[in-house]
Amino acid sequence: xxxxxxxxxxxxxxxxxxxxxxxxxxxxxxxxxxxxxxxxxxxxxxxxxxxxxxxxxxxxxxxxxxxxxxxxxxxxxxxxxxxxxxxxxxxxxxxxxxxxxxxxxxxxxx
Amino acid sequence: xxxxxxxxxxxxxxxxxxxxxxxxxxxxxxxxxxxxxxxxxxxxxxxxxxxxxxxxxxxxxxxxxxxxxxxxxxxxxxxxxxxxxxxxxxxxxxxxxxxxxxxxxxxxxxxxxxx
Numbered sequence: 001x002x003x004x005x006x007x008x009x010x011x012x013x014x015x016x017x018x019x020x021x022x023x024x025x026x027x028x029x030x031x032x033x034x035x036x037x038x039x040x041x042x043x044x045x046x047x048x049x050x051x052x053x054x055x056x057x058x059x060x061x062x063x064x065x066x067x068x069x070x071x072x073x074x075x076x077x078x079x080x081x082x083x084x085x086x087x088x089x090x091x092x093x094x095x096x097x098x099x100x101x102x103x104x105x106x107x108x109x110x
Numbered sequence: 111x112x113x114x115x116x117x118x119x120x121x122x123x124x125x126x127x128x129x130x131x132x133x134x135x136x137x138x139x140x141x142x143x144x145x146x147x148x149x150x151x152x153x154x155x156x157x158x159x160x161x162x163x164x165x166x167x168x169x170x171x172x173x174x175x176x177x178x179x180x181x182x183x184x185x186x187x188x189x190x191x192x193x194x195x196x197x198x199x200x201x202x203x204x205x206x207x208x209x210x211x212x213x214x215x216x217x218x219x220x221x222x223x224x225x
Contacts, residue, residue, distance in 0.1 A: 033212070042197075043154065043215040058212065090153050092213075097142065097203050099213060101153030 003027050004102040012108045019078040021105050023091030031094040032074040036087040081109045114198045119220040128185040132198030135179040145183045147194040188223045195220050
């Protein structure tokens with residue numbers, strides 16, 4: 001399995017609080033992605049990165065920001081969490097055409 | 111990226127071949143067909159991809175029709191561990207454009223392998 005870890009794996013937070021999810025890779029892959037998965041919607045792309053400090057928006061980027069200061073880490077931040085951001089978040093990495101996914105973070109916003 | 115159509119669910123007996131179809135009638139010449147699967151509560155797993163020739167790896171075979179408007183993923187000897195949601199995705203390869211490898215997941219096919 002590709003070396004991808006996500007932290008935390010589970011988190012419960014209150015509405016209005018900031019939350020940062022971390023994706024860490026040991027594969028030195030150029031591309032990194034954040035997806036969310038909700039019932040009835042499948043996986044949807046939030047943000048992606050095509051290099052250090054190079055990021056762009058996906059299809060559901062509102063309310064999220066990302067940062068990538070080094071190759072191995074891609075951070076997803078919810079500046080002020082809302083109940084609609086309750087979801088399972090997956091990070092993925094890629095260097096060619098295949099994407100490899102992390103184990104996911106289950107986030108609950110109460 | 112081209113849109114794909116897959117059956118909602120399929121069943122297969124353990125040890126038999128599982129054939130999962132996918133329609134992608136609007137596929138462009140530079141778009142590849144990718145298959146991923148997601149076992150319950152885990153992250154999606156890459157299976158195989160191809161452009162126009164049939165492909166085979168240790169997990170599965172991919173058969174793409176000559177007109178490229180449909181494809182079939184074949185799991186030659188399904189096991190209980192193959193029970194998962196299977197996603198067929200069509201997109202340009204990373205090296206072929208500015209898509210940066212973004213994947214657009216549909217609802218997929220729920221494959222249930224029975225003993």
